[in-house]
Every structure is written in C-alpha cells, then in structure tokens.
Amino acid sequence: MSSQDQLPNLTLSVQDHLQVQIDKFAEENPLSGEAIREASSAIPGGTTRAILLHTPFPPVFVGGKECFLKSVDGREYLDFVSEYCAGMFGHSHPRINEAIEGVLRAGHTLGGPTPKEGELAKAITKRFPSMDAIRFCNSGTEANTLALATALAYSQRKKILVFENGYHGGTLSFSRHNPLLLPHQFVYGRYNDRERTRVDIDVGAILIEPLQGAGGMVPSQNEFLKYLREEATRVGAVLIFDEVVSSRLYYGGMQEYYGVTPDMTTIGKHFGGGFSFGAFGGKKEIMSLYAPGAPRGLYHSGTWNNNVFTMTAGVVATDLLSRENIEKTNSLGDALRNGMQELVNSNEAARSLINFKGFGSVIGISFNGPSSVQLRDLFFFYLLNNGVYVGHRGFFALNLTHKQEHVDGVLDLFRAFLKRYMAE
Amino acid sequence: MSSTTDTMNVDSESPQTGLGSSNGASSADALMTSLAIAQQEYSLSNPQSLKAHDEACSDFPGGNTRTVLHASPFPITFRTGKGAELTSIDGKVYVDFLGEYTAGIYGHSNEKIASAVAEAMSKGWNYGGPNLYERELARKVTQRFSPSGIELVRFTNSGTESNTMALAAATAFTKRKKILVFKNGYHGGTLSFPDALSPINTNLPHDFVFAPYNDIEGTKSALSFLPQNTLAAIIVEGMQGSGGCIVGDPKFLQFLNTTAHQLGALFIMDEVMTSRLAYNGLSVSLGLKPDLITLGKWVGGGMTFGAFGGRKEIMSMFDPRKGILGHSGTFNNNVITMAAGCCGMDIYNEHEVKRLNALGDDLRRSIEKLLVEYGIRTFKKVSKVSSSATQENELECPFSGVVPNGKRVPSTQLQKNSMGVTGQGSMLNIHFYGPSENTLKALFWHHMLDYGIYMAQRGFIALNLELTAEHVSRFEESTREFIIRYEDALR
Secondary structure: OOOOOEOOOOOOEHHHHHHHHHHHHHHHOHHHHHHHHHHOOOOHHHOOOHHHOOOOOOOOEEEEEOOEEEEOOOOEEEEOOOOOOOOOOOOOOHHHHHHHHHHHHHOOOOOOOOHHHHHHHHHHHOOOOOOOEEEEEOOHHHHHHHHHHHHHHHHOOOEEEEEOOOEOOOOOEOOOOOOOOOOOEEEEEOOOOOOOOOOOOOEEEEEEOOEEOOOOOEEOOHHHHHHHHHHHHHHOOEEEEEOOOHHHOOOOHHHHHHOOOOOEEEEEHHHHOOOOOEEEEEOHHHHHHHOOOOOOOOOOOOOOOOOHHHHHHHHHHHHHOOHHHHHHHHHHHHHHHHHHHHHHHOOHHHHHHEEEEEEOOEEEEEEOOOOHHHHHHHHHHHHHHOOEEOEOOOEEEOOOOOOHHHHHHHHHHHHHHHHHHHOO | OOOOOOOOOOOOOOOOOOOOOOOOHHHHHHHHHHHHHHHHHHHHHOHHHHHHHHHHOOOOHHHOOOHHHOOOOOOOOEEEEEOOEEEEOOOOEEEEOOOHHHOOOOOOOOHHHHHHHHHHHHOOOOOOOOEHHHHHHHHHHHHHHHHHOOOEEEEEOOHHHHHHHHHHHHHHHHOOOEEEEEOOEEOOOOOEEOOOOOOOOOOOOOEEEEEOOOOHHHHHHHHHOOOOOOEEEEEEEOEEOOOOOEEOOHHHHHHHHHHHHHOOOEEEEEOOOHHHOOOOOHHHHOOOOOOEEEEEHHHHOOOOOEEEEEOHHHHHHHOOOOOOOOOOOOOOOOHHHHHHHHHHHHHOOHHHHHHHHHHHHHHHHHHHHHHHHOOOOOEEOOOOOOOOOOOOOEEOOOOOOOOOOOOOOOHHHOOOOEEEEEEEOOEEEEEEEOOOHHHHHHHHHHHHHHOOEEOOOOOEEEOOOOOOHHHHHHHHHHHHHHHHHOHHHHO
C-alpha cells in the first residue's frame, strides 16, 4: 500500500503536487492576486464573502457569458460554481437582461407595492406544496432567520432542532464552532440518522435542508424526512424545509419529490433571477401572523423586500425554471456525476480516495485519507489551471446554460487528473 | 447659516395635559366621519390598486410582503417612476416625498445609475467569485466614512443584515451577551423596538436591555442593573428614523459613546439612514467615535445593499488570515449593487449633501412656521445663548422624544389634538398628537395624496435629489390647506 501522504506511482507527496499547482496558479494570475491585496486595505481579507477566499488567492472575475467566466488575468473558465447555486441562468441570460432594461426604463426604488411582486408570489406559491402564502426578504439568511422567528412565535416555544453540518446562512451555520450563531436555543440532530435525532416535546421548530448544500451536497433519505414530519406533527413543532439550494432540483422543490410537506419553506438564490432574494412561506395559519392588523401580529419590513429589480428578474426566473428545464439540467448533472463515478470505479487508488454525493444538477466531491484536504485543493487547482472553475470546498453546480459538450470536457479533464495523480 | 442640529427634541416643558378646552368628543366624531369619507373616495378613485391588493391577498398575508407599506384601507400600487414622480396603476401621478424610506435618494430613473447598471450587466453577472467593483465601492466607503470610524468594511444585502452582523461581531469581540437598545429604535425587520413591543416578535434572540432615547438619567438607570462585564454593545441611531425622525441629542449620544467604552462595550452607530445627513457620516459631525457603523439604503445606488464597518481591530476578525469569523452571502458583492453604489456615491457628493439637507431644513421650518401662523403651536423661547450657530426658535412641544422624568406620555392621554414636525436635514416626520392622532394622521395622508403628494402614512418624509423648489412649495401649500381645513380640530 502506498505511504500515507503519497499517491500511487508518484515520487512527490500530495502536498508537493498541490504546491506545484498553487505556484502555477499564482504565477499565471498575478492580477487577481494584486486585486485581492489591494482590496484588503478596505475589506478584511480582500473580498466581502468569506467563502470565496482561499490560499493563495481566488481568481477575480471581470465578466461572464453563458456558462463561462473571464478573470482579470484574461483567463477564461468553464463555470461549475454557478454563483453557489444562485446562478441558475448563466451569466448573461438575454431574458433577464431584457427584463432589467425594462425596469430601468420604467423606474425603480418606488416605495410602494407594484404588480410584479404579486406576480412573483403567485408564480412561486403555486409550485410549492407547503406554501399557502409567502413573504419576500433579501437573502436566504434573512429567510431562515425570519422563518425561525415565525415558527417560534406560532408555536410559542423556544427550542429549535437543527442538524450537524446544516447551513442556513452566515448566522445559522452549524458545521463547526460559529461565534456568529444567533443565540437561539438549538438542539442538534444527525442528518439521516433517526437514532441520533430526537424530537423533544418542547421543540418549537425543526429546520432542515432536504439536501445539505454547504454540508457536501448530501441528499436526505425519504424515510428520515417522513420521520421528522410525523414527529413535528406529534409534538406540535413547525417543520421548516430550507430549500434555498434544493429547490433548483425539482419543480416543486424536494418536498414535492419526496412527497413530504413541511409547514414552512424557505427559498432564495435562483428565484431572484440573479438578484438578491430570499423568501419564506408556509401554511395559511402560520403566515397569517403577518397580516397587518392580525391579533398577535408580527411585523416584517425591509426596504428591498419588494424591489422591482428582484421582482422582475424573479418572474423571468420562475418561468425559466420549468419542469422541463430543471429535468434537463438534472440529467446533465447526473451524467457528469455518474461519468466521474465510473472513472473512479475503474481506478483502484481513486476508489478509496474519492466519493461523490449529490442529486441532479449538484454534485459534491469529497476526498478521504490523511491528505484529504490537500487532495481536495489539488483537485480544485488542477481544474482551475486547466480552465474549469468548481467550488473550492468540492462541488459542481450545473445551470441552464450548460450543455453536453461542457460535461464531456470536464470528464476528459477528470480522466487526465486521475491519470496524472492516481495512475497505476 | 443654520446648524444642522437646530431642532432639538429634548423638551424642558411639561406635556400639555388639558390646557384650554379639549377639542371635544364631537370633534373626534367629525374627524372620523371625514376619514371615512376620505377612505371611501380613495377606494373609488383607486380601483386598480384596490384590485391589486385584493389579488395579492391570495398569496401574501394581508396582501403584504413589507409591513411598512401597509396602508388603510389599502396601499397604492405603482406602475412606473420617473425623476421625482411616481405613477400609480390607477394612472395618478404623485410627487415622491417618501423616497423609498431614504433609499430612493436618486429618484426613480437616474440616468447615471441606469448606465452603471446596464454596463455592469453587459459584462455578465453572478460570477461566484470576487470582482473589481466590490473593491472600488469598499474604497469609496472607507474613504468617505473613515472620519466617522469606518477603517474596514463588509457588504451585506440589507440594513437588517448589517446590524445583525455588527451585533454578532460585538458579541464575538467582547465575548459578552447583553446589548443596549433604545425604545422606539429601529435597526431592521428583526431588530425593531417600538414603544409597545409585543413579547412575541420577530426580533433576534439577543439579550436586549432597553433604555429611553435622549434620556441620560433613564439610560444610566437601565445600565445600573447590569452585572459588570456583561454589556457587549450599545447600538443607537443618531436620529431615530423609523421612530419618527426623533433627533438625537448630541450630549446623549456622546454620553453613550463614553459610557460604552467605560464599560468595555462597543459603541455602534446605526447610520443606515443618517449617513445621508452629513458627507462623512453623522457620527463625525457630532464628535462621536463609534467602534462600528452600519450603512444601507442610498449607499448601494438604489440597489439592495447593506454594510457594516469600523475599527480595524474588530473588523479584522473577519480576515481569514487573522480571525475566526466567516461572513458570507451569495449576493454580498453582486456586481449590480457594487456598480450602482460606486456611481451613487459619486452623485451624492459634498455639494449635493449640503443642498438636499438644506432643502429639508427649509421644508421643515416652513411647516413649523405654518403651525405657528395658524396658532397650532408656538415657538419656544430659547432662554440661553447656544454656542452653535444661530438657532431658529424651536417649537414648544406637547411631547416628542422624552419628557423630563423619562416617561413618554401616550398621545391618548392628551386632551387636545395637535400637530408637529421633527427631523433633520432631508429627513422629517409630521406628527399628530392627541385623542384623534391616528385619524388625523390618516386624514393628512389622504389629503396629501389628493394634492398629488406621496409620503408614508405614518408621516415620514425623505427628500430625493430630483425634487425641486416647486415641489417643495407644493408640499408647503398642501400642508397649509390641510391646516386650514382642520384648524378647529388642531387648535
């Protein structure tokens, strides 16, 4: 068996190979490095999104078209990050462009309701089994924050059941110690594990992603969701599905796919058509707490909740996210995931080191062994240096602009990666 | 030349509790009848808005996705906006004196901003990585607001998120839990502290301690109950915006600044609205040194935006090379907002800051003069010479903000109705007091709509850069008409 930090057939360690790729990236992309350094004088770390940062520095982009990105160093990348799943329509969709041109002509920042918000609400609520009514906000983080507040107000309880590795926004992130965590009374369950997930009688809300996105693109098991549904009903807790990511995987969200209807649902990302967006919706009795003048009424304002940019782009988005288009994108994602899995299966070393998870258009790739982190980074930089941009933590997200030829291109590259580092 | 803080709301007089005869029960009935008629006319002349509202009720609770937009009997739905004007789906045109609750400082169709947005989009969007725009906007923000204390900044998607992150940073930095907030304060949808805050609300589950605004003694008292070393932060608005444009007393704010630091807590200034009142931020103009400042609204050029920033030592917690806090957010650095923000900050330059705030001060003073002219209010004698530039006479005030013993007198306890205006610069709020407060407020809103003026039903006004002197005159005249019409009820 090869030594712990060495890949078969290679004289250098994983770390050394990684360094080669990192050095190559740094050398070939000096303007990105400079841009991050300069930005650091005003933004801690050089970018206002922590997830984007990694050693030595991330590529800094100046443009995009369909599923391609262009960096400040003039490199072009085939994009499989898709704006962390929010970019379902590529970087230049003409219908969204057109819609925004319309908004600029008609005027914006109006300070009152417009017909577009009702149109978007209708388009969304009719898709999701759990949504009798909906409210818009500005991000998935806000949506989940408000959904929890709503659930606790409705149930008049304080305890919230969440899951290890769950991610519901920066202040609701449960993958490691998080000093930014909202000081709710959280209790923890284990994803897909009934034995280690107990629903106490005083739980007021259960918050779960039907597919753990940031946690590795891990789909839930149907029986697990059914169990939570039964338990929530039994104790009178509000079951909340965070479908901010997973709603890209099925027309009515994964709640429709699994046939399990929660009491509330949160969405965000792609439903804003690329503009900042979040929303929470649910059963009539729960949402009616927000009806102005309702007894025990709740208030929720927000300058941008109904901004015409998001509302207009969102309406286009819901139209583009047809059942057919979602299925097509899922098929491509399956083709890529299965294709990579097959390549791994036929490689003894790779089999023990590389795993795939995911569903449809999202793929999680994870690495085992003592050098798992370096392997993950090696994979990332190897692809990057060869013109393919994937999520640094190990994911691919396909969008409506991807085609079979793009998938084929990645499979070729993946084959080369295995050959280079894991050949026998 | 006028001082920017010349309308102080710290009242040295006791509240009016029945001086002279009350306006009487019959007056209240008459007002309610007038309102009923106004609402009926409103419903009849805005059938499309009514229809839109009814339809929206099937998907939004109460037809509403933003509580503040709710209006009785239903809000006006808009189709388009141009410059300083709004057109409703009923085809009516209004001059916009609401300015999207201060976010709409550029008007509805600013060409420069439209170009910036179009240009950004022409290059593509949703990169999923850093872009150059965020660096440029960050530089502009830190350069402009560093005198107020922003050394490093991070972007969010809303003022709510900014304040949320500022509080999270404060608790992480100090390793403490308690947060001092002020009654009638507003820092976002999940950080809202009206006087009558229900125990069941959507606020973040922080350990909040409440104190009265503009009341040093009351605040000292609230702080005296805190065990040592438990206070993480004091968060305050330099002017309570959503709370009715209640101007902060500089002495009070300085007291908070000093006290926070004495207690080892962070001093957070919520400048989401007030950053429009002074070029480098309100904080520096009041001699304050906050540890963290939050921004929002206009700084994003009219696009979704929020920001929090402050001392290097604190903000460096978010630098992965130095600290442990990770702040992400899919749309934090979206190119549309970044580009529009860069453009907007250039538009709202020093000259425009002065001009717009002077326009607001003029409007506020002319409303005060109207109130005095019609005998609704009198000017308070300024008994001591102020060290600041010549102060206009202040209105004698039944109450606004806080009265001496720290208690706000509920409007309903007053025997007589009255009217007033508070604010600073380009932000002002028209108030009604007395037993018919809500009826008068609604009547004023309908009245102004009839005169082609749009503002918040709660009386809030925020000027935008497209408003002209003619528009402002129209506002003044319309207000005069209202006062004439309801003189008896107001005196």
